[in-house]
Amino acid sequence: MLKDASIVREGDYILLYYSKNKKIIAKATRDKKIHTHEGIVDCNEIIGKKYGDIITTHLGQPLIVTRPTFLDFLTKFKRKTQVIYPKDLALIVFLSGVGPGSIVVEAGTGSGFLTAALAYYVRPDGRVYSYEIRRDFLEIARKNLSLCGLLPYVDLKHKDIVDGIDEKNVDAVILDMPNPWDVVPHAKEALKDGGVFVSFLPTINQVEKIVEKLIHENFLDVLTIETLLRKIKVKKGETRPETFMIGHTGYIVFARKP
Numbered sequence: 318m319l320k321d322a323s324i325v326r327e328g329d330y331i332l333l334y335y336s337k338n339k340k341i342i343a344k345a346t347r348d349k350k351i352h353t354h355e356g357i358v359d360c361n362e363i364i365g366k367k368y369g370d371i372i373t374t375h376l377g378q379p380l381i382v383t384r385p386t387f388l389d390f391l392t393k394f395k396r397k398t399q400v401i402y403p404k405d406l407a408l409i410v411f412l413s414g415v416g417p418g419s420i421v422v423e424a425g426t427g428s429g430f431l432t433a434a435l436a437y438y439v440r441p442d443g444r445v446y447s448y449e450i451r452r453d454f455l456e457i458a459r460k461n462l463s464l465c466g467l468l469p470y471v472d473l474k475h476k477d478i479v480d481g482i483d484e485k486n487v488d489a490v491i492l493d494m495p496n497p498w499d500v501v502p503h504a505k506e507a508l509k510d511g512g513v514f515v516s517f518l519p520t521i522n523q524v525e526k527i528v529e530k531l532i533h534e535n536f537l538d539v540l541t542i543e544t545l546l547r548k549i550k551v552k553k554g555e556t557r558p559e560t561f562m563i564g565h566t567g568y569i570v571f572a573r574k575p
């Protein structure tokens with residue numbers, strides 16, 4: 318019999334929504350109590366509810382039981398390194414052409430934000446091989462990936478990618494590290510013909526250096542972009558861009574192996 322997807326089942330991740338800035342992700346586990354800023358919720362009361370139903374905390378606060386998106390999980394990730402923001406993650410994933418079944422090599426893992434985004438899209442048959450030189454960062458990434466159930470699609474490797482890439486015939490090599498030019502020859506060897514190279518870099522000086530290296534190694538279609546994202550304040554008769562925005566995160570360099 319088909320399961321009714323509109324019902325919360327044991328083991329489902331749920332989002333308890335109080336307001337735009339007050340949301341909590343939790344796993345619906347029998348006999349568990351969820352502690353929120355608005356009071357305690359009994360998981361047994363949530364299991365079997367319909368998504369969209371309202372549940373009341375022990376303080377009498379109503380919370381809407383809804384579904385978390387991948388982005389909601391990212392907001393719960395621990396950060397021990399500089400991380401890639403959703404505006405850049407989205408573009409990197411799209412530019413790299415990564416999709417279900419893709420084999421991707423990534424470095425460095427850092428806090429695992431990009432790793433998670435890649436794993437989310439290569440599921441269920443693809444794989445992300447993520448290189449990181451710091452063991453402590455790998456542990457943070459491992460916890461973050463476990464939180465959203467994406468660890469089974471990732472190989473976390475404690476290895477300096479400058480020493481070489483073990484995998485062959487990969488669809489994409491994606492780097493967020495200070496010296497990606499040292500990896501370009503390894504990336505060329507690891508990528509399948511027509512495979513994609515992407516590098517995320519905070520400074521123009523690094524961009525010049527990587528582009529020069531990619532051209533020297535005969536990569537095609539070299540493209541450098543920056544994405545600026547503006548939130549819009551929507552209010553009747555006063556709708557306009559928000560005053561403040563994130564001015565700079567990094568540049569994305571894309572290239573294709575011939």
Ligand SMILES: C[S@@+](CC[C@H](N)C(=O)[O-])C[C@H]1O[C@@H](n2cnc3c(N)ncnc32)[C@H](O)[C@@H]1O
Nearest residue numbers: 400401425427428429430431449450477478493
């Ligand atoms: C900015 S962080 C990456 C953040 C990550 N993309 C995220 O979204 O969470 C850069 C990481 O690259 C790692 N790193 C630097 N050089 C490396 C190398 N040669 N091989 C593997 N990892 C490296 C650093 O230890 C650091 O964790």
